Amino acid sequence: MSSDAMAIHAAEVGAGRPWVQTLHEWVTTVDHKRLGILYVLLALIFLIIGGIEAIVIRIQLMRPHNDFVSPQVFNRMFTMHGTTMIFFVIMPVMFGFANYLVPLMIGARDMAFPRLNAFGFWLTAFGGLLLYFSFVGGNGLYGAGNAPDVGWFAYAPLTSRAFSVGHSTDFWTIAVLVSGFGSIATAINIITTVLCLRCPGMTLSRMPLLAWMNLVMAALVILAVSPLTAAQIMLSIDRYLGGHFFDTQAGGSAALWMHFFWIFGHPEVYVLVIPAFAFASEIIPVFSRKPIFGYPAMVAATVCIGFISMAVWAHHMFTIGMNSMANTFFVLTTMIIAVPTGIKIFNWLGTMWGGRIQFKTAMLFCVGFLFQFLIAGLTGVMLGTAPFNWQLGNSYFVIAHFHYVIVGGIMFCLFGAFYYWFPKVTGRMLNETLGKLHFWLFFIGFHLTFDTMHIPGVLGMPRRIYTYEPGRGWDTWNLIIGIGAFIQGLAILIFVANLVFSYFRGSKAGNDPWDAWTLEWSVSSPPPSYNFASIPTVSSRRPLWDRKHPEDPDNRYE
Amino acid sequence: MSAVTTLIIQTQSASRLPCRGKVGMATLIIAESAIFAIFVVAYLFYAGKSLTGPTPREVLNPPIFFSICLLSSSLTIHFATKFLERGRRGAFLGLLSLTILLGGLFLYGTAREWYRLIYEHGLTISTNLFGTTYYSLVGLHAFHVTAGLLMLSIVLLFGLAGRVAPEQAGRVDVLSLYWHFVDAVWVVVFTVVYVVAR
Numbered sequence A: 001m002s003s004d005a006m007a008i009h010a011a012e013v014g015a016g017r018p019w020v021q022t023l024h025e026w027v028t029t030v031d032h033k034r035l036g037i038l039y040v041l042l043a044l045i046f047l048i049i050g051g052i053e054a055i056v057i058r059i060q061l062m063r064p065h066n067d068f069v070s071p072q073v074f075n076r077m078f079t080m081h082g083t084t085m086i087f088f089v090i091m092p093v094m095f096g097f098a099n100y101l102v103p104l105m106i107g108a109r110d111m112a113f114p115r116l117n118a119f120g121f122w123l124t125a126f127g128g129l130l131l132y133f134s135f136v137g138g139n140g141l142y143g144a145g146n147a148p149d150v151g152w153f154a155y156a157p158l159t160s161r162a163f164s165v166g167h168s169t170d171f172w173t174i175a176v177l178v179s180g181f182g183s184i185a186t187a188i189n190i191i192t193t194v195l196c197l198r199c200p201g202m203t204l205s206r207m208p209l210l211a212w213m214n215l216v217m218a219a220l221v222i223l224a225v226s227p228l229t230a231a232q233i234m235l236s237i238d239r240y241l242g243g244h245f246f247d248t249q250a251g252g253s254a255a256l257w258m259h260f261f262w263i264f265g266h267p268e269v270y271v272l273v274i275p276a277f278a279f280a281s282e283i284i285p286v287f288s289r290k291p292i293f294g295y296p297a298m299v300a301a302t303v304c305i306g307f308i309s310m311a312v313w314a315h316h317m318f319t320i321g322m323n324s325m326a327n328t329f330f331v332l333t334t335m336i337i338a339v340p341t342g343i344k345i346f347n348w349l350g351t352m353w354g355g356r357i358q359f360k361t362a363m364l365f366c367v368g369f370l371f372q373f374l375i376a377g378l379t380g381v382m383l384g385t386a387p388f389n390w391q392l393g394n395s396y397f398v399i400a401h402f403h404y405v406i407v408g409g410i411m412f413c414l415f416g417a418f419y420y421w422f423p424k425v426t427g428r429m430l431n432e433t434l435g436k437l438h439f440w441l442f443f444i445g446f447h448l449t450f451d452t453m454h455i456p457g458v459l460g461m462p463r464r465i466y467t468y469e470p471g472r473g474w475d476t477w478n479l480i481i482g483i484g485a486f487i488q489g490l491a492i493l494i495f496v497a498n499l500v501f502s503y504f505r506g507s508k509a510g511n512d513p514w515d516a517w518t519l520e521w522s523v524s525s526p527p528p529s530y531n532f533a534s535i536p537t538v539s540s541r542r543p544l545w546d547r548k549h550p551e552d553p554d555n556r557y558e
Numbered sequence B: 001m002s003a004v005t006t007l008i009i010q011t012q013s014a015s016r017l018p019c020r021g022k023v024g025m026a027t028l029i030i031a032e033s034a035i036f037a038i039f040v041v042a043y044l045f046y047a048g049k050s051l052t053g054p055t056p057r058e059v060l061n062p063p064i065f066f067s068i069c070l071l072s073s074s075l076t077i078h079f080a081t082k083f084l085e086r087g088r089r090g091a092f093l094g095l096l097s098l099t100i101l102l103g104g105l106f107l108y109g110t111a112r113e114w115y116r117l118i119y120e121h122g123l124t125i126s127t128n129l130f131g132t133t134y135y136s137l138v139g140l141h142a143f144h145v146t147a148g149l150l151m152l153s154i155v156l157l158f159g160l161a162g163r164v165a166p167e168q169a170g171r172v173d174v175l176s177l178y179w180h181f182v183d184a185v186w187v188v189v190f191t192v193v194y195v196v197a198r
Helices: A003-013 A019-027 A032-061 A071-105 A114-137 A168-196 A209-241 A254-288 A295-311 A324-352 A361-383 A386-392 A396-426 A432-458 A475-505 A543-548 B002-016 B020-046 B064-085 B089-121 B129-160 B166-196
Strands: none
Touching (some): A032 A071, A071 A168, A168 B020, A295 A324, A324 A361, A396 A475, B089 B129
């Protein structure tokens, strides 16, 4: 990068100006890159908070008859852990990356609706604040409970006024509702940006897979978060206006809430995992030095997953006693969704096959993702079988399964994305030594915790249990799980230290440290506020390859 | 040769990309439809499951006149936009006012029906499942009508101040999409509440 650009950047970030002015610029910003960074920072703060809650849960369960926290606090911890991690860590961080990368990758100067973008971010941020304000404000006039303690899916009738006095459930409802509006706003923005702002030559079939997958993710947000919004409105009507939607005493149905929640809840899993697929689809080709294998199949598989994911929700509900038609239907759809997911795994392996693989930290995380996500998918197929589910539903086996998806799959890709795009965002490389340490510690901690977690599940340990009797064969496993949790916590601390250290002291990145092929690497690091001095024109899926190798452009082969 | 192809690609893709206002509004409409779908499902699921009265058959009268008002307002906003495109300001403002009037009439109809249900039949949102689902679904729709009326009124105020020119016809068109959606939802709500589940 030229020194001029650096100087301009230094002027932009406000060296030598009062900090209030810099703060004001960040608070009032409508720039997609700054909002992307804000989303990611918000998510990192909540990641630390949600992580501490997880550690509290694990300390409590490390040995039988433990009383590290009271049962009431324990209930709040697992509720807040789940809600925080889903709504205020992974969703914002994925939106952050989408915000930052999609316009750069499709050659646009900003998102389609910059002010709507800022609106969406601040709704999410205030939703998170509202959720945590419950620790202070949830007491209300009742003196009963503070933070939400109804579990992250808040089944009826536990959420009715009779069983959840005070305002804790209302804080949960409103926080999720408000951040949901923010999510819908951002999803509208992503869809519109991808459909309307692509640079000349960037046809849909040449769009980077990250943009494609975020398009599908945004469509899923539209179709999944809206039902949750409706359900939360109904819950509020029940709690504040005396409605009977989920009031079993007046003929209402508790199962209806389950359906409404999981109509949101299952596509939500794909809302979280499809952006992770997107990271893998950008990182694996670059570090294998090969274009992605089977681009059209990848796109088709993603769209397939998007559709099928809308028809699998009741596999979360086999244990409530549905009729055999419903059970069969949801077993079959759940099995079918493994097919496009399997196609993706084969395509990533096909990309690596015969490539000159460079095991940078970003690539390490993606390779970890591949194998762990496969195992997560396999336990998913097991749990998707109704009879198996009847045996192990609501046990620690389920917890182990979905943490394998979320930590072993999504978080690993996410860390890979941090190592891959940090140079673009800050202009400095993340330290590779610390990165490798982060990877190996997290990898060991992850497997200690979540491999072993399957076993107490099979031995009958139910989820959300406060404590347990000794001598059931759960003790040692829970101890190991707890130790693994601490190792993961340590790895996260190293990661945060790496972020801070490298931001100030990291080696200079230059425009294109990975010799990559998508448009974001064609501009300076960090990119100027206008992104592209002149809007680029592309003629293949790897525009930067074409620029670097004019004698052998990609469009000959596409 | 390559310069020519680039040029062709440029013009092609420039002309093919859709307008962002319309795409944004269409996406919002899909999201809103999903919200309405859940309320409609709840209404149908609970139809006839109330443990106490009053029942829909006893108390509901189809608001035919007010429904015609709302549906015809779709026509008026459509032609208002067309007139704006052609620069006929008077016709635009007249039809826009008529749209707001028709929408307002519809809201008045809803208010009158609710008044009757509450004061004559004692049906409130907490009376029974019918009350809960009815007021939620119809109320959600009325809320959307209100939001639409506010936005249309803002356009009208700007129009009266002479700030709406034919160049802004595209934006008014985007707003009219929302208004058409509100009307289309009413067709569904009307069918569900006053025909199917009565």
